[in-house]
Amino acid sequence: MHWSEVAAQRALERTRSGEEVVIGSGISLSGPVHVGHSREFLTAALIAHAVKKNGGRPRFIAFADDMDPLRKVYPFLTPDYNRWVGCPLYRIPDPYGCHTSYADHFLQELLDGFQALKISPEVIRSSEMYNSGRFSDLVEKTLVAREEVNEILDQVAGGGRGAPRKAKKSWLFQPECPRCFSLQRTRIIAMSGSVLSIYCDVCGEEFEINLQAGGGKLVWRCDWPMRWAYLGVAVEPFGHDHSAAGGSYESGQIFAERIYGIRAPVPVPYGWIHFKSGGAMHSSSGKAISVTQLATAYPPKIIWWMIARRDPAVTIPFDPETTLLEEARLLRDTTERGGSYRESAVIVESVVGIRQSLLAYPFDHLTLVAQLSQFQPDFALEILRRSRAYQEANVSVTQNDMEYIRKWLEFYGEHYRIRMREPGEPVAGARADLRPTLYILQSNLQEIDWEAQLIHNTVHETAKNAGVKAGDLFAELYRHVISQDRGPKIGWLFETLGRSKILQLLA
Ligand SMILES: [Zn+2]
Ligand SMILES: [Zn+2]
Numbered sequence: 001m002h003w004s005e006v007a008a009q010r011a012l013e014r015t016r017s018g019e020e021v022v023i024g025s026g027i028s029l030s031g032p033v034h035v036g037h038s039r040e041f042l043t044a045a046l047i048a049h050a051v052k053k054n055g056g057r058p059r060f061i062a063f064a065d066d067m068d069p070l071r072k073v074y075p076f077l078t079p080d081y082n083r084w085v086g087c088p089l090y091r092i093p094d095p096y097g098c099h100t101s102y103a104d105h106f107l108q109e110l111l112d113g114f115q116a117l118k119i120s121p122e123v124i125r126s127s128e129m130y131n132s133g134r135f136s137d138l139v140e141k142t143l144v145a146r147e148e149v150n151e152i153l154d155q156v157a158g159g160g161r162g163a164p165r166k167a168k169k170s171w172l173f174q175p176e177c178p179r180c181f182s183l184q185r186t187r188i189i190a191m192s193g194s195v196l197s198i199y200c201d202v203c204g205e206e207f208e209i210n211l212q213a214g215g216g217k218l219v220w221r222c223d224w225p226m227r228w229a230y231l232g233v234a235v236e237p238f239g240h241d242h243s244a245a246g247g248s249y250e251s252g253q254i255f256a257e258r259i260y261g262i263r264a265p266v267p268v269p270y271g272w273i274h275f276k277s278g279g280a281m282h283s284s285s286g287k288a289i290s291v292t293q294l295a296t297a298y299p300p301k302i303i304w305w306m307i308a309r310r311d312p313a314v315t316i317p318f319d320p321e322t323t324l325l326e327e328a329r330l331l332r333d334t335t336e337r338g339g340s341y342r343e344s345a346v347i348v349e350s351v352v353g354i355r356q357s358l359l360a361y362p363f364d365h366l367t368l369v370a371q372l373s374q375f376q377p378d379f380a381l382e383i384l385r386r387s388r389a390y391q392e393a394n395v396s397v398t399q400n401d402m403e404y405i406r407k408w409l410e411f412y413g414e415h416y417r418i419r420m421r422e423p424g425e426p427v428a429g430a431r432a433d434l435r436p437t438l439y440i441l442q443s444n445l446q447e448i449d450w451e452a453q454l455i456h457n458t459v460h461e462t463a464k465n466a467g468v469k470a471g472d473l474f475a476e477l478y479r480h481v482i483s484q485d486r487g488p489k490i491g492w493l494f495e496t497l498g499r500s501k502i503l504q505l506l507a
Pocket of ligand 2: 177178179180181182200201202203204
């Protein structure tokens with residue numbers, strides 16, 4: 001059974017029939033939404049799909065944490081943002097100046113990312129929930145039970161299990177200073193009903209805040225299970241770091257039962273998406289690729305497939321250039337021949353549909369054909385049909401396909417870019433000593449059937465008979481045809497371009 005189905009069935013088991021099955025997911029709006037984040041949302045989306053398939057009513061929630069305090073002055077911020085460190089993101093001005101706040105800017109990016117991935121979760125903003133008072137009763141309940149909560153934290157998350165925590169007892173709540181908005185340099189002095197007396201170190205002053213009107217947020221370890229309770233979350237994917245022993249899922253599970261009287265959601269911990277060149281994707285390191293950019297070059301189906309076919313627990317190795325080729329190849333093989341990923345292919349097909357041209361033609365082949373056709377769909381199909389393998393091909397290539405390929409080549413497909421040499425344009429790096437061999441080759445090429453394997457063999461034989469290295473002759477051919485030393489298979493390239501064009505370029 002597919003992992004999404006296992007999670008969905010477990011969630012359904014604990015949901016009363018007819019009730020919605022709430023699938024949670026979330027993100028901090030602290031920076032750009034990168035490819036690593038797409039795993040959170042697509043994992044949730046796949047579970048939502050499985051819930052529906054199993055007769056349930058999914059409610060797919062994306063919780064946008066805009067109450068998260070700014071951690072530091074990130075590289076994309078100007079030094080004056082130092083003033084905002086420790087303040088909730090929804091209070092901070094948009095560093096790009098185009099939205100009402102910092103949080104709004106990255107919320108828009110998140111929504112664009114959802115659109116690119118073709119998902120439409122219900123987005124809930126943390127600040128709206130807290131400030132409207134909807135979370136207030138649960139927040140008060142947490143603060144009233146703070147002694148018990150602290151004891152649990154001591155046991156679960158202390159410095160080693162059971163060891164007493166060094167830090168003094170926490171109020172579990174970060175009050176927001178009504179004047180400077182700091183969440184991190186404030187402390188609670190006293191609580192009386194819903195009213196907190198707080199002191200702000202920045203302002204050097206005491207304030208009163210009313211929990212019924214928000215006034216701050218719970219610390220992460222309580223914020224998370226409190227949301228489960230409020231929203232009735234039945235299943236939730238989250239980064240595997242939260243599932244470590246003593247981590248926030250473990251403590252959250254206990255709070256869920258003892259403080260809020262609910263069951264923690266079915267956990268679906270997932271692994272990171274790692275660059276093959278090293279390192280996980282992080283917004284702050286600048287190494288990340290944004291979802292919106294990737295989705296211009298990677299058909300969304302491929303991103304879904306990359307995530308759907310793997311168990312959530314495993315790490316996904318990612319290279320923007322080769323991953324698309326590998327995933328597209330595997331999807332094509334699976335669709336043709338079945339195999340262990342068959343179920344995932346069926347799911348992706350039914351959720352997002354699979355671009356037909358991706359199944360009909362190998363993607364690397366398509367990228368070359370697209371370039372040779374100068375990105376004209378009809379011409380591309382004509383070129384495809386010149387190869388024996390696709391003579392009967394009837395799946396058309398669309399303008400949309402061409403746009404993906406063009407972007408992929410531009411952003412990531414460095415080693416797959418080719419440019420035809422114009423006849424008459426000087427051949428850069430041409431070797432005079434190979435000129436006689438090239439001349440013989442031209443006449444040999446005139447006498448064979450114009451077919452990739454025969455062309456390939458002819459080049460080899462000509463080199464051998466002339467006593468030159470085959471590799472040298474191949475490089476010379478690439479220089480003449482595509483102005484570089486290497487390229488796609490010569491036989492295929494020549495067959496595709498046609499005999500007269502090749503003879504013209506070699507002359
Ligand atoms: Zn903006
Ligand atoms: Zn203040």
